[in-house]
Amino acid sequence: MKNNIISLVIAFSLGIFALTACNENEKTADKATTAKEQKVLRVAAQAYPLYSPINAAYKLGYFDEEFKAIGASYTWTEFASGPLVNEAVAAGEGDVGFMADLPAIIARSSGQNIQVVSGVSTGERSLAVLTRADSDIKKITDLKGKKIAYAFGSYAQHLLALVLDQAKLTFDDVESVNLGAADSPNALVNKDVDAIVIWEQFITKLTNNGSAKVLIDGTGIKKSNMVLYAVKDFAEKNPELIKAFIKATKRGAEYIKNNPKEAAALLAPKYNVTEEEILKIFGNFNFGVELSDDDVKEITTVADYAYKAGIIKQPVSGDEFINRSYLN
Structure with missing residues (x-):
């Protein structure tokens, strides 16, 4: 009987040890899961129609779904312009940002270790030179000697350069005024400037209310690429986060294409426009994550x-700046 009691004690002790070991293994697994869930993508965002696929995906919960599927999460901080997004990313406060081509190029040239990883939209008619509705400026050669407002370093500056070149003019032939998109409309209406170079939603709002007219847009001149960029080191260490973001964005683009009226109702309040205006704005864009050879x-x-x-100051090589591998 003594031997039986000893055997029972040993068996019980081994059982307790096995149960403890099992619990420890479960705790280790829980910690591993928690660590995986703690992977976070910090998004530096903008609330403009140019980025409607991303904003639609955010509003519809597509980012929540895609990041939950890989056991990760994200933070979302909105900024008023591309340069402010660049500042946040440069300060180490963001892992991805989206903006027009030129501000992204400026960020790369300034030393930020970023790469373009997907498209967001293109739209030749989404960027334009506007004059007042009653302006005597009728053609682009009339811009000579005029005061023109645009955001320095924005893709609007590039369109203006192309437009002036068509008219055999240069920036020396006009008076440039550095104004952001939020301030340019009032400057035009108040006759502080003669023309502005601006993007949607401002083009539609100003032409719809009768205060401005389009002198020329980017049709046949500038494709106007909106891009998603990522911090290179972060993306290489966390490719699944970048791919999840791209997948959600693609779903947002498809939603707008297949449900334009519902998408208009969803996004109109965000852009401070009517549903009719946002539908018109949608027509000026091609939404999608692809980055074609063009x-x-x-x-x-x-x-x-x-x-x-x-x-x-420093040239930017497209081969190093654009990385299409995350789209595969």
């Missing part, structure tokens, strides 16, 4: 322009 060529052309014009 897109790469366009972005490279913009980079070459920025270097020749002295906007950037």
Whole structure:
């Protein structure tokens, strides 16, 4: 009986040890899961129609779904412009940002270790030179000697350069005024400037209310690529986070294409426009994450322009700046 009691004690002790070991293994697994869930993508965002696929995906919960599927999460901070996004990323406060081609190129040239990883939208008619509705400026050659407002370093500057070149003019032939998109409309209406170079949603709002007219847009001149960029080191260590973001964005683009009226109702309040206006704005864009060979060529052309014009100090190579591997 003594031997039986000893055997029972040993068996019980081994059982307790096995149960403890099992619990420890479960705790280790829980810690591993928690660590995986703690992977976070910090998004530096903008609330403009140019980025509607991303904003739609955010509103519809597509980012929540895609990041939950890989056991990760994200933070979302909105900024008023591309340069402010660049500042946040440069300060180590963001892992991805989206903006027009030129501000992204400026960020890369300034030393930020970023790469374009997907498209967001293109739209030749989404960027334009506007004059007052009653302006005597009728053609682009009339811009000579005029005061023109645009955001320095924005893709609006590149469009203006192309427009002036068509008219055989240069920036020396006009008076440039550095104004952001939020301030340019009032400057035009109040006759502080003669023309502005601006993007959507401002084009539609100003032309719809009768205060401005389009002198020329980017049709046949500038494709106007909106891009998603990522911090290179972060993306290489966390490719699944970048791919999840791209997948959600693609779903957002498909939603707008297949449900334009619902998408208009969803996004109109965000852009402070009517549903009718946002539907018109949608018509000025091609939404999608693809980066075609033509897109790469366009972005490279913009980079070459920025270097020749002295906007950037260091040239930007398209081969190093654009990474399409995350789209595969």
